[in-house]
Amino acid sequence: MSEDVLSGLLRRIRLRGALFxxxxxxxxxxxxxxMASLISDAVMPLSEHMMEYHIVLGGTxxxxxxxxPPILMNAGDVIMFPHGDPHxxxxxxxxxxxxxxxxxxxxxxxxSGLPFMVRQENDQQIKPALPLSDKTSAPPVATLLCGFxxxxxxxxxxxxxxxxxxxxxxxxxxxxxSWAMQxxxxxxxxxxxxxxxxxxxxxxxxxxxxxxxxxxxLSSMPENQTGWLSALRDRHVGKVLSLMxxxxxxxxxxxxxxxxxxxxxxxxxxxxxxxxGQPPMQYLRCWRMQVASNLLVESNAKMxxxxxxxxxxxxxxxxxxxxxxxxxxxxxxxxxxxxxNMR
Numbered sequence: 001m002s003e004d005v006l007s008g009l010l011r012r013i014r015l016r017g018a019l020f021x022x023x024x025x026x027x028x029x030x031x032x033x034x035m036a037s038l039i040s041d042a043v044m045p046l047s048e049h050m051m052e053y054h055i056v057l058g059g060t061x062x063x064x065x066x067x068x069p070p071i072l073m074n075a076g077d078v079i080m081f082p083h084g085d086p087h088x089x090x091x092x093x094x095x096x097x098x099x100x101x102x103x104x105x106x107x108x109x110x111x112s113g114l115p116f117m118v119r120q121e122n123d124q125q126i127k128p129a130l131p132l133s134d135k136t137s138a139p140p141v142a143t144l145l146c147g148f149x150x151x152x153x154x155x156x157x158x159x160x161x162x163x164x165x166x167x168x169x170x171x172x173x174x175x176x177x178s179w180a181m182q183x184x185x186x187x188x189x190x191x192x193x194x195x196x197x198x199x200x201x202x203x204x205x206x207x208x209x210x211x212x213x214x215x216x217x218l219s220s221m222p223e224n225q226t227g228w229l230s231a232l233r234d235r236h237v238g239k240v241l242s243l244m245x246x247x248x249x250x251x252x253x254x255x256x257x258x259x260x261x262x263x264x265x266x267x268x269x270x271x272x273x274x275x276x277g278q279p280p281m282q283y284l285r286c287w288r289m290q291v292a293s294n295l296l297v298e299s300n301a302k303m304x305x306x307x308x309x310x311x312x313x314x315x316x317x318x319x320x321x322x323x324x325x326x327x328x329x330x331x332x333x334x335x336x337x338x339x340x341n342m343r
Contacts, residue, residue, distance in 0.1 A: 005232055005245045012294045013157050017206030018044045018148040020187060025142040030095035036084025042105045047150025053080040054089065055184050059142035062093045065165060076171025078180045080213060082163040091141055145187045147206050155326050156290035162227035167213050179209040231275040236261040236268065240280060248288050249311045254281060289325045296334040303330060
């Protein structure tokens with residue numbers, strides 16, 4: 001049931017994959033990525049939040065958040081930056097290269113996709129990125145697949161706040177049939193033979209890879225850790241989350257939820273607050289607003305239909321609650337986020 005909660009949330013926050021680069025790194029090299037929000041308009045203009053990840057297809061390198069100790073990456077490893085932190089990828093730890101925003105955005109807007117490369121031009125100057133046609137005869141010391149994932153940040157995305165700044169999965173933790181490994185193999189194929197629909201397949205596979213990494217992260221979390229992901233595996237709170245996510249239109253009360261969870265109202269309240277950080281009924285209101293906002297953007301449903309989908313008997317009551325939570329009436333929210341206005 002907890003897995004269903006995660007799947008449902010990912011659908012509601014509109015998780016999606018985007019542009020990919022196959023990067024060949026030659027000699028002593030370094031590339032520094034800026035905060036993802038600075039380049040998100042060039043990559044995923046319709047997403048409120050953007051994450052970056054890298055898969056090491058061959059060789060070794062070092063990767064980490066700018067200013068923090070780097071992680072040694074071997075072939076088959078995956079690293080993800082869920083909060084879009086600026087980060088450094090390099091042949092050895094300690095190398096730095098100021099992000100060339102103009103260069104990066106220019107190439108992202110071209111949406112040339114695979115392939116792409118990074119190399120050192122000489123001992124004094126390290127180029128962040130060069131076209132594959134400029135490759136020297138030197139063999140690459142590392143080959144990377146770099147990609148992006150986007151999602152909605154609001155009105156309610158409890159997953160983001162429960163994720164660490166870095167998720168690193170080593171090749172030894174990933175099975176040969178994992179989505180990360182399948183994505184890497186397919187990206188290599190696409191880099192040499194562009195086939196119809198290839199980009200769409202890569203995007204869907206990257207979304208499945210994200211789910212794989214979240215599951216792996218969840219299984220490795222200590223038992224005493226708190227947060228939304230920890231709540232999913234809690235016997236009682238996980239049950240309550242499943243109920244609220246599965247049936248947001250239900251007239252839930254704390255008494256009904258505690259009865260379903262097999263706890264007293266006070267025990268459920270305390271346990272829920274300890275793990276999730278807010279009381280159950282407040283969480284339910286937030287989740288209803290997320291479902292409603294998603295329906296407003298993704299469907300042409302009438303306002304009364306959406307109101308009933310999230311537990312309100314009248315359009316007026318729903319509109320008041322929505323405006324109180326998000327600062328705009330639902331109709332205005334829908335207009336602001338229409339495809340025409342988001343371009």
